[in-house]
Amino acid sequence: MLDDMFDYLENIRDRPVWQPMPGKVRARFCEDIPRSPTDLSAVHEEFLQDVLPFAAGNVHPGFMGWVHGGGTPVGMLAEMLASGLNANLGGRDHAPVEVERQITRWVRAIFGFPETATGLFVTGTSMANLIAVIIARDVALGFDVRNRGVAAEKKRLTAYASSAAHGTIAKAMDLCGLGSDALRLIPTDSRQRMNMYALEAAIHEDREAGRTPFLVVGTAGTVDIGAIDDLARIAELCGRHELWFHVDGAYGALAQLAPELAPRLGGIERADSLAFDFHKWGQVPYDAGYILVRDGQLHRNAFATAAAYLRHAKRGLAAGAEWPCDFGPDLSRGFRALKVWFTLKVYGTDALGAMIGRTCGLARYLESRIAETPELELLAPVELNIVCFRYRGEDSDRLNEQIVVALQDSGIAAPSTTRIGGRLAIRAAIVNHRTSCAEIDALVEHTLCQGRALEARVMERAAAGATELSSPNAPGDSHAYCRISHTMAGEPGGSTTVAAG
Amino acid sequence: MLDDMFDYLENIRDRPVWQPMPGKVRARFCEDIPRSPTDLSAVHEEFLQDVLPFAAGNVHPGFMGWVHGGGTPVGMLAEMLASGLNANLGGRDHAPVEVERQITRWVRAIFGFPETATGLFVTGTSMANLIAVIIARDVALGFDVRNRGVAAEKKRLTAYASSAAHGTIAKAMDLCGLGSDALRLIPTDSRQRMNMYALEAAIHEDREAGRTPFLVVGTAGTVDIGAIDDLARIAELCGRHELWFHVDGAYGALAQLAPELAPRLGGIERADSLAFDFHKWGQVPYDAGYILVRDGQLHRNAFATAAAYLRHAKRGLAAGAEWPCDFGPDLSRGFRALKVWFTLKVYGTDALGAMIGRTCGLARYLESRIAETPELELLAPVELNIVCFRYRGEDSDRLNEQIVVALQDSGIAAPSTTRIGGRLAIRAAIVNHRTSCAEIDALVEHTLCQGRALEARVMERAAAGATELSSPNAPGDSHAYCRISHTMAGEPGGSTTVAAG
DSSP states (O other): HHHHHHHHHGGGGSSOOOOOOOOHHHHHTTTTOSSSSSHHHHHHHIIIIGGGSOOOOOTTEEEEESOOOOOHHHHHHHHHHHHHOOTTTTTSSSSSHHHHHHHHHHHHHHHHTTOOOEEEEEESSSHHHHHHHHHHHHHHHTTTHHHHHHGOOOOOOOEEEEEEEEEHHHHHHTTTTTTGEEEEEOOOTTSOOOOOHHHHHHHHHHHHHTTTEEEEEBBSOOTTOOOBHHHHHHHHHHHHOOEEEEEOOOGGGGGGGGGTTTTGTTTGGOOOOEEEEETTOOOOSSEEEEEEEEEHHHHHHHHOOOOOOGGGOOSTOOOSSSOOOGSSSSSSSOOOHHHHHHHHHHHHHHHHHHHHHHHHHHHHHHHHHTTTTEEEEEESSOOEEEEEEEEOOOTTHHHHHHHHHHHHHSOEEEEEEEEEETEEEEEEEEOOOTOOHHHHHHHHHHHHHHHEEEEEEEHHHHHHOOOOOOOOTTTTGGSSSSSGEEEEEEEOOOSSSOOOO | OHHHHHHHTTTGGOOOOOOOOOHHHHHHHHTOOOSOEEEEEEHHHHHHIIIIIOOOOOOOOTTSSOOOOOOOOHHHHHHHHHHTTTTTTTTTSSHHHHHHHHHHHHHHHHTHHHOEEEEEEESSHHHHHHHHHHHHHHHHHHHHHHHHHHGGOOOOOOEETTTSSOOOHHHHHTTTTSSSGGGEEEEEOTTTTTHHHHHHHHHHHHTTTTTTTEEEEBBSTTTTTBBBBHHHHHHHHHHHTTTTTEOTTGGGGGGGTTTTTGGGTGGGGGOOOEEEEETTTTTTOOOOOEEEEEEEHHHHHHHHOOOGGGGGSSSSSTTSSGGGGGGGGGGGGGHHHHHHHHHHHHHHHHHHHHOOOHHHHHHHHHHHHHHHHHHEEOOSSSSSEEEEEEOOOOHHHHOOOOHHHHHHHHTEEEEEEEEEEEEEEEEEEOOOTTTOOHHHHHHHHHHHHHHHHHHHHHHHHHHHHHOSOOOTGGGGGGGOOOOOOOGGGTTSSSSSSOOOO
């Protein structure tokens, strides 16, 4: 099994990025619950045949669809060790909890947080954002709100984030009972950064209306284009208005490890809380989200509870002053810290920072390829490692949507789509450490190839007098696509000559 | 690394269940964040020296401290595969999501839920309970509460659980904004089951006071003694009063797999939602919690959101009608389903059910050993696999607390403590599939040994005219303990003759 995974990772370029599951494979997942045992080797064989070939593809260097990390063999091995130890990091006194505490010290060091800061592994930034919103809620309303509920309080809280902020902020407002309407989405400037004047005005307006502003969320790396809010100005504003300053740095925060990018995050060290994922730019296998809170006492007050079966003892296995379950919603918690510990130790933060810088270089290289290609158009500034562009043409939204599906189907590249200023964009998020100029070139070439083929088809049909265009998503459509095989994607150092961005 | 873990699991009985970390080991976790790379083998060596020997011990058959599963090599290998694939199960169209859907079908089959039921992996039951409370909240207040917040609603919701229910129910009420005061803790009968008359009365009283009862949480396996509420009667009551019926089956729900235990869970098939963990009795490595919701549409309505970067396409990688992120708070989600898939396939549900039944048999065996030992006293009925007892003696709470710390320090057995009717109990939760009569005998023998030694010490001191007893938790105390080595714990089939319970 281990050899199979090493082979998979080593030869990932020989595989398609992604391929649709045939119906007969999908049907095999409908078999009944197994009452009798099956040989491990047979189950592994099933995994090799039915699961492995049909993964999402984010291990592959051609995956650029969403902000997913690529994983590493080191992370995989560490997860195997963690799983064998089978540690529950809810609390108690054992080495796995010490490893998580060490990561907290390291995360504090990365972001310049004080020793009073506490941290916690969670699934991902969605959960980390929820934790931050709950702490901010409880600080604003007083910790007694935990017992009394938000309806018992007279204050009507309002929060602020840019319109480019991730939807999990609104969802956190919903889940914690404040309601997503209480989140004001502040307009952005031309680079999708929160407009600070609009923010100040919105706060003023809410205060005038008798509401209680309590939280501003700055984004470090927006999901659509990787924009970074002016964190220093938000910190200053939050200080002045006594608001909680949370940074959603889901993927962008770790740019802090790249010396040339870190200045762009200036102000992050002044946040009251910071959420980010190690499984994105950190390349740690899923899932490994993190929440860091400046004032550990507030963090604890928002989550600690007392229960006889969770009583901390002074000695023995139930000892330990601070248990992780007192800092978040989870009592059962796997050993996420170990894969991060291995990743940081084996690669070192310098190399991780260099890799993060390299992905941004690749984005600039893609930007330059787009600039020199008349059929392509850049739709948003390249802030970090995300490039939003499109193939120019009539009925452009539909055309580019078809191009993206065709690229995904081809197995060569897997970008995704998003909307920029109302227009559908091909979105390439370059997160995987395996991605090189070769994959960028393949993306450009095959976008052109697919775009031309689709346009030719439209013209052919028009010439043939076809009055009705088929649905863009009809299964039969793929036959019209430019026929390409994933083995054409090229390897780094192959025949395609490229200059590193 | 893999060989080391196999050796670890194979020879776990040669190790102490748990041992305290020496100060010098703990200090090594204070080293600075590593900027430069380190050889993987060196980091692994560090893991072997500083982490592995100081784990919590739940892999060990002598661990009975909390309701932790023991893990399996199969689960470990599956987690390695999942980690190599590095799948994010937030959404999109790939095989890992199909594996999770298959688990949903299997979980429905286990608990007799209809095809409309939806499910989701989460970290653990704490999170699963939170999800259930949020769905119930939204159903009671209308889904618009997601936007407007609970304070905008006139209804004041109240929920009900037994006083033996897990603290995460109250925490869920806190986190979702309703406040933990709105949870009524209903008294229990002599077997720690919710008193149904008291429940009915509490609902009546709240209605009279203008409040809106919305949720009853039944517990399948209370944390202290493993009691199971009368789920069928709660189902009937909830139907009559139109209340949401949630079952917290964190560890007890999987008793459904054991034919002799399943009838005790009668009524669970009528729950609106059910939370449980695969990492407890299911022996799946941490973490693998699960939430099952009868009406998938309500589940979806409570969690789905719309975002451009999460747009579902009709074809390609972004296809798939139902994305897991629409059913819970997580967008980044590891591939928990794979270790459950491997566990259920390789062992089969019959064998898992037999193993669960066996742990309950061991609890009855421990009960019989306590009954035949005059120095020991049972403090609560043995409902499933948890046994609460104590060593009789003066200053019993303090004495038993010292016994438990001494047992943990000895490395032979690791029970925990809880309070039953105000009295400190030694709590043995027999969850690990590796536990046998030998470990039960060792627990009894060494409880007696420690109890006698501690009592003798008190008498010695009294005889010597010592006027001041040392603190029960002073580090020096351990020198007075009965000296035992973990190698005395015995192996199954060894010299200790025992009858399987």
